[in-house]
Amino acid sequence: MTTEMHPNRWGDPAQAAPLPESTRGLVELALGVRDTPAVEEVALPAVGLPDEVLAELRRLLGDDHVLTDDEHRRLRTRGKSTPDLLKARSGDLADAPDAVVRPGSHDDVVALIDLAVRHHVALVPFGGGTSVTGGLVARREGYAGVLSVDLGRMKAVREVDKVSMTVVLEPGLRGPEAEALLAAEGLMLGHYPQSFEFATIGGFAATRSSGQSSAGYGRFDAMVMGLTLATPQGTLEVGTSPANAAGPDLRQLALGSEGAFGIITAVRVRVKKLPETKAYEAWQFPSFDAGADAMRHLAQNGLMPTVLRLSDEAETMLNLASQSDVGGDSSGGCLMIVGFEDSINRREPITAALEELGGTSLGEERGAAWAEGRFHAPYLRDSLLDVGVLVETVETATFWSNRDALYAAVKGALTEALGEKSLVLCHISHVYETGCSLYFTVAAPADDAPLEQWAAAKARASQAMIDAGATITHHHAVGTDHKQWLAQEVGEVGVRILRAVKAELDPTSILNPGVLIP
């Protein structure tokens, strides 16, 4: 498959397709449809970067790696949130970078940062372009220009340590590229966010990504043993050991820094042996509460499978309705997916526990169907946008005792904002001993100002998370979209710490300005 996404849709352009007629009928019934094609004729703002800066960039990186043509600039404009897509579909490319630059090494990145400081040019690190929180939309005002720093040339596996089970990866490796190189060594990372096919190692680290197999392999930040961060004040290199007591853990300050403190040029990650067996099983629980309690029981009793996710009643109903080809019936309840990758020795006690807790196995066929389609949902969003249906997701996390209150608050906020006709679906896809994530998918008839329509709904949902004492984001990062609520989540002192670190490392604020730091 290609590694360049469609400029105004998710994913591989070859997979862009209209909504199937049968689905269109269902959507028409539920939400109404109104054909809303994207504007394909678009005009980019002129390149604003001074000629002497472009010339210096070309001397530094070579002509092939300083791209100012419309096509490249368009492909590096914003990320893939629904607002990003709505803007792209309407022909708004105001956030296009002046140029796309492609450093080939840590030293190139260091030189690029030096140049950016001297000419006061904003740098936006670009991995897979899959941000859904406005992480690729730097502030332009006051800068000589904006450069998209495409890390796609930095794709090496720099070190393989099979004794320690760690590897050092360069930031531009996309998920499948990293896994293919590791598989040749009999190794794997096991990090499968929905953006897996396009997102990169650097992006996973910079945004604290979490993948669909987090129950078995952990979040990306938990996999990171060390990293290299190029900053305007020099390079931070941390990671002398799996864990230590040598003061605050600076790895955890670089992880989640979203390009605002520096550009990550290498990551040392923990790896696993390739699993010899994989099995995904579907389970039915009588209710979301019962399923969530079962998940909690597994997590608190050391019975974690590799994949563990649970849809609420609404999401289950919709999934079953759309998966009639895999034998779905509408017997209700909630669908759980339980995946085992080389954790087969835990399958027996996990199965016994799930049965004890009220679950009924639906077998491996539906589990396999989930695994087959696990990266596909974003394509459906584009097809729905084509027919005037607004689709977007928000996600959060909390401790178990607060799960139900948070669920009700966010679902209520979204429904109130988008109207009774909207659909609000939810699933739990990341489970810990002390709590879990909640991931909401929303569909509603788009009105004439869908950007404002969604902004209002997002604001209400986000405030509901804060008011419930939960996090503003479990795995989508802060970007520009969550800044306002990050300030509420970490408080004034937390914001002061972030600003102080930013001011120290990037005193002229050329690194992804406007992103992350409230």
Place this chain on the structure above:
Amino acid sequence: MTTEMHPNRWGDPAQAAPLPESTRGLVELALGVRDTPAVEEVALPAVGLPDEVLAELRRLLGDDHVLTDDEHRRLRTRGKSTPDLLKARSGDLADAPDAVVRPGSHDDVVALIDLAVRHHVALVPFGGGTSVTGGLVARREGYAGVLSVDLGRMKAVREVDKVSMTVVLEPGLRGPEAEALLAAEGLMLGHYPQSFEFATIGGFAATRSSGQSSAGYGRFDAMVMGLTLATPQGTLEVGTSPANAAGPDLRQLALGSEGAFGIITAVRVRVKKLPETKAYEAWQFPSFDAGADAMRHLAQNGLMPTVLRLSDEAETMLNLASQSDVGGDSSGGCLMIVGFEDSINRREPITAALEELGGTSLGEERGAAWAEGRFHAPYLRDSLLDVGVLVETVETATFWSNRDALYAAVKGALTEALGEKSLVLCHISHVYETGCSLYFTVAAPADDAPLEQWAAAKARASQAMIDAGATITHHHAVGTDHKQWLAQEVGEVGVRILRAVKAELDPTSILNPGVLIP
């Protein structure tokens, strides 16, 4: 037992005892003995704090909680490293605080910080007083005085959430106090550093402590879900969820901050159900390498017991020699302790793996003997200091592939510095998928300037750790003793980050000045 330690020895004063005659004979043979009693008549420096500050402190906290008598000041002078003990034994109390103050609440701590800023008084948070890295030795120069902030009145369990399996603990709870309060709820923390009997929750968090059951229950920093940090710029409260992507993890910046960024006034920790069964088994491996490889195999294959530790050949020989009462023979090899607390279902596969990897079970009797004496080693140090034998520990961690090189480098450095007559023992007590800790115990005949003698040895060992690419400390923290090497470990950029955060949160540097930040 008492919770106040002897002023110039480890632990409960009632347990202070001369070296048993049999051991003294052995030590005389190996190292030579020279009776070196502690000076018991000591003089404290005069209280330097202005009267108006003392008066304000008394108005704030009450007369009972502002203590300037010799006894209290002596008990709050420094920690329990061998250099700390040597100074105390020689009558040097130059680092005594001017007063010991005992805040009873978060608000008291906030008010105390405010007072300290206004009068430029240095604050040294005091939990159990067990620091072995000079963490309780604040810089005095330029300050109106130094206050020991004894958190021993803050001992509440503030919240018990049995659904989420978290509790909120106040910082002054000592290990056994916290466990007793939790046990009444059927819960446990499972954090047993060697300092367990005296050290506190706040200290565990501030120093990134790791306990003897870290294989099963994790390091203390991994248990922390949230915390409250009182700083001169306001209070940081973090921990909305088990994990999130809301920017850098500020919990991990407060953990390990050693009182230099703020005073921790509450910690939300993950808890476990009390185990119904406990068993500790001793195993013998033919060599340190073979035992370490077996540990690595367990960690990399999801077969972790609750306790997992391995002594090298020298430590094994010494342990067996001193444990003749539990049936020790000198058949050589290396002793491993494998503990199971409610992890009995993993005992069978772990046993099979250990046998496959060359281990021989020595049964539960010796395992029980280890568990019985697990907090006792520091008492022996005092008895050895009494007879002129210098005893101290250093510890580090690295990735598995670097273990042997690090072991050789540190052991070589210590032996070269302390002479061929010195004993250098080592064990691995903390095991991860990607690496492990190394904990060295050293015994050598003290010369006439034992402080300088040890400082030289410590410097060589520390530089060997840095040169080997390992950490300067796996679980003893930075204090004042490791600052120089911390700068080498995290580099110039890392130091700048720490200084920037310090300057932001504590601009007049009244919080544990001189500690942590290079």
